[in-house]
Amino acid sequence: MNLLNAPIGVRLKITDMQALNTNKRFSDMGLTLGVIVTVLRKAPFGGCIEIVLRGFRLAVRRDTAAKIIVKKVKN
Amino acid sequence: MSLDKKITIALVGNPNCGKTTAFNRMTGTHQKVGNWTGVTVEKKEGVYKKNKNIIIVDLPGIYSLSAKSEDEAAVLRFFKENSPNVIINVVDGTNLERNLFLTHILLDYKIPVVVAVNFSDELKKRGEKINFTLLSEKLGVPVVAVSALKGEGIDNAIKLAVKSAKEGVLPQKTKYSSFSIEEKYAQIEKIISDCSVRTEFADNRTEKIDKIALHGFWGLIVFIAVMTAVYAISVKFGGVLSGFIENLFDFCASGAQKFLSSLSAPLFLKSLSSCVFSGLKSVFSLLPHVLIMFFMLTLLEQSGYMARVAYLCDGLLCRFGLGGKSAIPMILASGCTVTGLMATRTIENVGERERTITALTFIPCGAKAAVISYFTHKFFGGKILIAVSLYFFSLIVSLAVAKFMKRRSKNSEEFLIELPPYRSPSVKDVFFVLLEKIKEFTVKAGTLILAVSVILWCLKSFNFNGYTEEVSQSFLYYLGEGLKYLLYPVGVKSWECAVSVLTGMLARETIVETLEIVATDVSVLFGSPFEVYAFIVFTLFLPPCIASMFQLKKELGDKRRTIKILSIEIFVAYFCAACVNLIGYAFLFCKGLLFLPIVVIIIALCIKPLKKLNCSSCGKCLIGNKCFISKGEKMEKKTLYDLMREAEVKEEDALYLEEIISSRKPTDREKYFEYYDDVKTSIKEDW
Numbered sequence: 001m002n003l004l005n006a007p008i009g010v011r012l013k014i015t016d017m018q019a020l021n022t023n024k025r026f027s028d029m030g031l032t033l034g035v036i037v038t039v040l041r042k043a044p045f046g047g048c049i050e051i052v053l054r055g056f057r058l059a060v061r062r063d064t065a066a067k068i069i070v071k072k073v074k075n
Numbered sequence: 076m077s078l079d080k081k082i083t084i085a086l087v088g089n090p091n092c093g094k095t096t097a098f099n100r101m102t103g104t105h106q107k108v109g110n111w112t113g114v115t116v117e118k119k120e121g122v123y124k125k126n127k128n129i130i131i132v133d134l135p136g137i138y139s140l141s142a143k144s145e146d147e148a149a150v151l152r153f154f155k156e157n158s159p160n161v162i163i164n165v166v167d168g169t170n171l172e173r174n175l176f177l178t179h180i181l182l183d184y185k186i187p188v189v190v191a192v193n194f195s196d197e198l199k200k201r202g203e204k205i206n207f208t209l210l211s212e213k214l215g216v217p218v219v220a221v222s223a224l225k226g227e228g229i230d231n232a233i234k235l236a237v238k239s240a241k242e243g244v245l246p247q248k249t250k251y252s253s254f255s256i257e258e259k260y261a262q263i264e265k266i267i268s269d270c271s272v273r274t275e276f277a278d279n280r281t282e283k284i285d286k287i288a289l290h291g292f293w294g295l296i297v298f299i300a301v302m303t304a305v306y307a308i309s310v311k312f313g314g315v316l317s318g319f320i321e322n323l324f325d326f327c328a329s330g331a332q333k334f335l336s337s338l339s340a341p342l343f344l345k346s347l348s349s350c351v352f353s354g355l356k357s358v359f360s361l362l363p364h365v366l367i368m369f370f371m372l373t374l375l376e377q378s379g380y381m382a383r384v385a386y387l388c389d390g391l392l393c394r395f396g397l398g399g400k401s402a403i404p405m406i407l408a409s410g411c412t413v414t415g416l417m418a419t420r421t422i423e424n425v426g427e428r429e430r431t432i433t434a435l436t437f438i439p440c441g442a443k444a445a446v447i448s449y450f451t452h453k454f455f456g457g458k459i460l461i462a463v464s465l466y467f468f469s470l471i472v473s474l475a476v477a478k479f480m481k482r483r484s485k486n487s488e489e490f491l492i493e494l495p496p497y498r499s500p501s502v503k504d505v506f507f508v509l510l511e512k513i514k515e516f517t518v519k520a521g522t523l524i525l526a527v528s529v530i531l532w533c534l535k536s537f538n539f540n541g542y543t544e545e546v547s548q549s550f551l552y553y554l555g556e557g558l559k560y561l562l563y564p565v566g567v568k569s570w571e572c573a574v575s576v577l578t579g580m581l582a583r584e585t586i587v588e589t590l591e592i593v594a595t596d597v598s599v600l601f602g603s604p605f606e607v608y609a610f611i612v613f614t615l616f617l618p619p620c621i622a623s624m625f626q627l628k629k630e631l632g633d634k635r636r637t638i639k640i641l642s643i644e645i646f647v648a649y650f651c652a653a654c655v656n657l658i659g660y661a662f663l664f665c666k667g668l669l670f671l672p673i674v675v676i677i678i679a680l681c682i683k684p685l686k687k688l689n690c691s692s693c694g695k696c697l698i699g700n701k702c703f704i705s706k707g708e709k710m711e712k713k714t715l716y717d718l719m720r721e722a723e724v725k726e727e728d729a730l731y732l733e734e735i736i737s738s739r740k741p742t743d744r745e746k747y748f749e750y751y752d753d754v755k756t757s758i759k760e761d762w
Binding site: 024025026027028029030031032033034035040041042043044045046047048050054055056057058059060061062064 | 170172176285289292295386
């Protein structure tokens with residue numbers, strides 16, 4: 001499952017981000033392997049998706065989100 | 076505090092951490108804003124209010140120091156070249172986890188660091204407690220709580236910074252440098268859980284606002300309402316104020332005229348003075364618009380709404396090779412291109428920024444709107460449909476140009492922006508921004524605009540025999556005569572129009588003025604309504620005014636790209652106008668019979684080149700439309716483009732590969748994958 005088709009409001013764990021071209025920039029922003037993220041909402045017209053991680057919000061483009069592989073975390 | 080030598084303090088921190096507010100608190104009005112050499116990153120330098128020997132530099136907001144972006148490179152270069160005595164690392168206390176990551180990176184540089192935890196008042200309100208002594212112990216550097224908005228703790232932070240600069244205490248814990256990013260974050264998580272008492276807290280206010288502001292439907296309504304309000308206020312108040320300024324300049328101009336005639340000065344002096352005043356007037360009448368627009372935009376920016384606009388618009392603009400952050404500049408450009416150009420600074424991606432800049436120069440600004448309304452009233456009986464069609468035409472062209480430029484650069488851009496929590500903006504900070512804008516404008520008007528108006532005046536009032544009153548005997552007339560033939564395809568048949576295009580380069584609305592002055596009867600200048608339409612289109616797509624051209628140069632920072640964008644504009648203007656004119660001729664010539672097929676052919680010719688290279692399915696590979704990687708698969712399977720990047724294929728080699736690929740053009744899915752593996756191995760082997 002990737003970040004794009006992940007359900008909204010569920011705690012997710014990032015397991016793979018190999019497909020990203022600018023991997024370093026993402027991890028600098030706190031999007032590291034194993035971090036817990038939650039999808040908050042999706043913008044209209046195929047726009048960004050809003051995620052929350054480490055207590056702050058990020059907007060990520062859909063094709064970028066599709067390259068981030070995640071897994072559900074049991075509460 | 077008595078100091079023998081000067082101390083340089085560098086302010087470093089994440090974007091939105093309140094760094095600039097802190098800087099304004101420290102320096103008051105003693106600040107200088109400029110650009111870092113060669114890049115468009117803003118450089119702010121100031122002197123500490125209470126001690127002239129302490130220099131404070133506000134560095135751009137960054138997340139890391141890997142020199143990936145212009146901002147980061149600028150900070151790194153500053154460390155290397157200016158070697159500041161001490162760093163004050165401003166940290167957002169409400170978001171310690173990510174902010175402390177930058178702190179960990181800063182600890183690796185051999186510069187003393189003081190950590191200033193900002194928003195301490197907000198933390199208190201939330202009931203969150205941070206053990207600053209423990210945090211300082213864990214980080215190995217002094218930590219101080221500040222509230223930049225209220226000015227609490229600022230002096231304390233500087234005192235500590237000066238102390239560590241004098242003692243030269245370097246950060247102890249250099250063991251972090253060997254850590255990977257994940258390990259650094261894990262370390263930070265541990266420090267935070269040790270040092271802070273976090274009550275289970277959710278940012279309710281931000282979430283509540285976002286529920287509406289980022290809603291799929293209501294979000295758009297809010298966005299439209301906010302933008303309309305910004306626009307209406309700036310047009311309404313700006314209009315009143317600029318009318319006032321125009322009157323002021325007119326008054327000064329007539330005063331100067333009277334003064335000159337009382338001295339019985341020669342005629343040419345009078346005409347020169349009126350020319351200079353009208354040049355200055357055209358720039359200063361823009362000032363209120365720009366100021367009010369910037370006032371409101373800075374408010375929106377500081378409140379955190381701007382990032383939301385980018386979030387909302389990204390999906391739509393992405394299709395045209397623009398991004399979410401292009402939305403604001405594009406909207407602003409419909410008021411004034413210069414404002415729009417200034418607002419592009421927030422776009423980090425260089426290519427995207429260049430595309431936004433190019434696209435927004437095609438959006439009709441206020442001055443162009445005046446031209447549109449003049450011509451529609453004069454030649455089309457004020458039909459609103461004509462004006463609206465011109466607006467749509469320019470919008471389509473602007474997006475098409477952006478799309479076209481995107482097609483040529485094949486980089487796929489990964490996009491992420493932070494959506495900061497909503498905060499009430501500080502009026503003081505906005506005031507600083509406005510002060511800066513006024514300075515910038517005055518300098519520009521005093522130098523460039525003045526020079527250009529004098530040159531234009533010389534052309535207008537001299538010929539080979541010396542001074543002349545009549546425009547139809549001046550150099551300008553000869554220029555117009557020459558230009559007439561060059562501009563024939565775009566509907567220009569008289570020297571008056573050609574001259575108006577020339578003077579229109581100064582400011583778009585001058586076209587109207589010039590035509591009224593030099594032509595005896597404007598309505599006989601054009602042969603057919605199509606010629607009029609072509610002429611409007613031509614003037615609409617040309618660079619808006621001299622001020623915007625200089626701004627363009629300033630924003631892009633180098634001549635080559637400026638010339639490139641200007642030539643794109645001129646080419647597009649010429650091309651579109653010629654097309655309109657041609658269609659008009661075809662229509663008149665064939666009496667409408669063959670009209671439709673010709674239009675269809677022209678449109679088809681225009682669309683075809685737009686639909687080439689980029690693959691429609693994965694959007695990246697070089698197969699063009701023949702790529703068979705479906706939307707689901709593309710995530711697992713790397714595209715050819717990715718492979719080439721990984722193998723570091725050089726550009727000429729990539730072109731060669733592209734040639735092979737296009738010559739083989741796989742026709743079905745199976746063959747495609749066979750061929751895909753083929754190319755994959757060949758890439759791995761050869762490069």
